[in-house]
Amino acid sequence: MKTKSHFAFFDEGSKKEIRRAILKAVAIPGYQVPFASREMPIARGWGTGGLQITLSIIGKNDVLKVIDQGADESVNAVSIKKLVQSTTGVELVERTQEASIIQSRHRIPEVPLTPEQILVLQVPEPEPLRRVEKSAYKTKILHSENDYSGAWLMLFEQIMKYGRTATGADHPVYVNNRYVMAPSPIPRYDNPKLHQSEAIILLGAGREKKIYAVPPYTDVESLAFDDYPFSVESFTGKSCHLCGAEDVFLDELVDPATNETIYQCNDTSYCIEQLNKSEEVEVETSHA
Structure with missing residues (x-):
């Protein structure tokens, strides 16, 4: 018996469930929305969270760009492009300006994004408090109580040890004056691009089963002390x-x-x- 193939790999029920999680994430900027992460034909940790978002939102008229640490032709980027293109038939491009959906690992493109574009970031660890609190139950309580003293303490300890904050990537950000968020392992250089971005930014962690978002024109501030301001490379x-x-x-x-x-x-x-x-x-x- 011939197996029915679905547009963009997933059945419509799966795509609807992921879209609902995306809508909630957009409605509550920086909040980690749990979702039923699906099994994918690539290993977890290789971008399954971002890929599931892309496959759930992509349409026949979309144009896709995929990058991995700035490169369009890395193994990870090429594999993801092949899967999406083979299940959708959408056009693939390398020029940022031509893409309607950009899926990325560890970078935000240099070219400023527009309101017509969606940036999807792959996330290995969505919890910004994981370095200071291992319990997922306790981190949820800390988020609900707006208690981010652990994140501040982590930065303070870095300053005491190195004379500066030593987060080379994934420097935590404060979103919409409410949630501290992990921006994915983008370099500090890219953090300012999150602030008041014209494009919607969706972040997906397949292994951790979380989706979160930064809607367009949202305030995003990198955590820093007044006497040790945030700086980029x-x-x-x-x-x-x-x-x-x-x-x-x-x-x-x-x-x-x-x-x-x-x-x-x-x-x-x-x-x-x-x-x-x-x-x-x-x-x-x-x-x-």
Whole structure:
């Protein structure tokens, strides 16, 4: 007997259940909504939470972009794109501006997002208090009582030990003046992009069975003390060795030919776009 295939992998009942969780998450910014995480043809921990959100909201006219730590062609990104495309037939793109849905692991694109776009972030650990409290029952109580002293204490201990906060990624944020939220392991550089974002941001943790969201134009503030303000990674005086871009998140590499440190755009599609623009300028200049 031939098995019936569903658009976007899931049956309609599953998609409706996940959509209901998404709607609740949007209605309560930063609140972790539990959902019945489905079994997927990829292992948990490889983006199943974000993938389930994408498969539940995607339509036939959507255009999809998937990135993994800034790269469009990593194994994780390619596998997710193949699954979504094979079950939906939607168009796949690399240019951020052309996508209606962007699923990402560990990065927010350099190009500012628009109200017509949805950003889906893959989340390994959705609970921002897990480092200070192992009990899920107790963390729920702390959230309900708006008691985030443990998160502040964690940052204070880092300052005492290192002279600064030492969260390289997943720095906790305060959403809508109510919930402390884990922004997923995006670098500190991307935290400011959450504040008053024009695009809706959906975060999914498949293994932990949680969905949460940052609706458009929502206040998002990175936790910090007045005398130790929040700061992002600094790339002052550095630029991409390929396209020359500045004021973007850069990867630090070693040139095998010279053994010297070089920098390169972490967002590969942004880097390619800047290179194409430079080539167009050179062509126009030569014709002039």
